[in-house]
Amino acid sequence: MKVAVFSCKPYDKRTLDVASEAASDIELVYFESRLSLETVALAKSYDAVSCFVNDDLSRPVIEQLAEYGIGAIAMRCAGYNNVDLYCAKAFSIPVFHVPDYSPTSVAEHAVALIMTLNRKTHRAYHRVKEGNFALEGLMGFNLEGKTVGCIGTGRIGEAFCRIMNGFGCQVLCHDLFENERLLALGVEYVDLESLYAKSDIISLHCPLNASTHHLINRSSIEKMKDGVMIINTSRGALVNAQEAIDGLYSGKIGYLGLDVYEQEGKIFFEDMSSHIIHDTVFQLLLTFPNVVVTGHQGYFTDIALHHIADTTLANLEQLQHSPDAFQRELTAIC
Template identity: 40%
Template sequence: MEILAFGVQADEKPLIERAFAGHHALEVGCRTLDVFLTEDTAPIAAGYEIISSSVNADLGAGVLRTLAAGGTKMIAQRSTGFNNIDLDVARELGMTVARVSYYSPYSVAEFAWTLAMAVNRRIVRAAGRTRDFDFRLDGLLGRDMRGRTVGVVGTGKIGEAFTRIAHGFGMNLLGWDIARNPVCVELGMKYVERGELFAVSDVISLHVPLMPATHHLIDADALRSMKDDAILVNSSRGGLVDTDALVDELRLGRFAGVGLDVYEAEAGLFFLDKSLVAVEDDTLARLMTFPNVLVTSHQAYYTVDAVGEIVAATVQNVEDYLAGRRSDNVLVPAGAPGAV
């Protein structure tokens, strides 16, 4: 038996192929494609009972119906987030949907701090200058993190790992979440209302999932309430931030730095080479012009440790499906109520 994996990066390909080839009890091969799952590419999956999708795959109603018509019965998504999947339609079609509910939180937490420190210490600008043998320090003045206040929005596993690093810097810790993390409390975190966190934090980092309640959590009002010299970091989901509102604030000269590893309209852009074509996204193009903004291409999770865990969990999800087992990774089980 062979499964089809969409949106496989070059670094991921050998890890995925080895994982399936080395699982002798499973006896399942894996064909990998670098193209992403969209309405245009979904017909490629015809004849494959199991497909694996990447974080930016389009698994809306139209794609799911195309997959089901082609014989696909199981989707193994290689990410924790699943806001791109129409679970109701998957349930209606009787498709099994599984995700990776856990992988190394340190990969994302460490990268979030990489973004924060890069914009704080003007690393990109400094590297560009020294490459041209310009060794001036003008415009490169940063700030110590010790003694400053960090606001952690979402204190789950990744937020906790981010907080541990902040604690190591000697920062004052503020948190906001629907539930308190006892580890963060033990580290000295004070949980406050969201508005207070925005108003007093020197660094604000987002670590909540994207859902209707968190869409544009960072809207125009939230941005205006932040310090003029705050640093904002988003390594979670692009839809948490109203990017147009952010651009408006940046035009006013606000924020010491903004680090974004995600963007709300990243599908069809991130993970692809767009260097030889005109950029049609005016908001993203404008965002790139600000010297205090650093945008990366959804790579926070991209370490050999995290990707290895994602691949292992994906293999396990396929094995569980074929064995008729259900794990905590399953979002829609086979034969769920409402299936036709």
């Protein structure tokens, strides 16, 4: 099986090379380019493609992949909101993902954003480098006793709740399905209205779909506590960035931590330090002292990368050697 690997950075290649050593009948060919209508021609003569969070797998691209005879789409991530699943199913192209690469990696990064915003370590670091040891303006708060709202309690959400429970926080959760393990831990499931009204910190760990698109918007922000902290390490479009900026200006949002951004496909995972970023909303976000943005690095740990590579290769092998069984695998989406 010959696989075209798109959006492949050097660190992806290193881990995929290791994982593929035990799969001699699978050949991986790496492309740093993102998959799009402009680059889809690179997939000619391949049997499958492997893609990442910002690759374009819309209907026109999948139609072209089908014309090339592509037999599978192997996502190297948990989310698949960038894949037109209906189109893939129509062309009988199985799509699979990596649902559990390292939930604690993302959960711990969400906590890192909370701690950074709270204790203002990003500002303190630069002060000390300049010989400024003044504490004025660096006041934080104790996490113990604070109410933390977690929207989405799958693997990552569960890991996040366990960490915040360890800080001594009261944890409120919202999800379509209650997590029995979290209930045993003592968390409380509430409706979104109650979570917005009671939470000092709100962290998003839900998938992006029609019902969660711009979940954080002007209306939902107005229902929150004054000075609320909002953390998003899931998908960028969960937050309406412009309306979040309005909330920052009014003081309704006291802290905003983002590891993802709705228009990140144009800038994230690339070195843009010598370029002008043509996104006024994003540029404005970076001017706020109570906003911390990281470049979609929540998943980026050694364990997670190796698990992503291992699962991706295991899925490709399963597809190649036992396609009927593959259709029953949990990692298969369609």
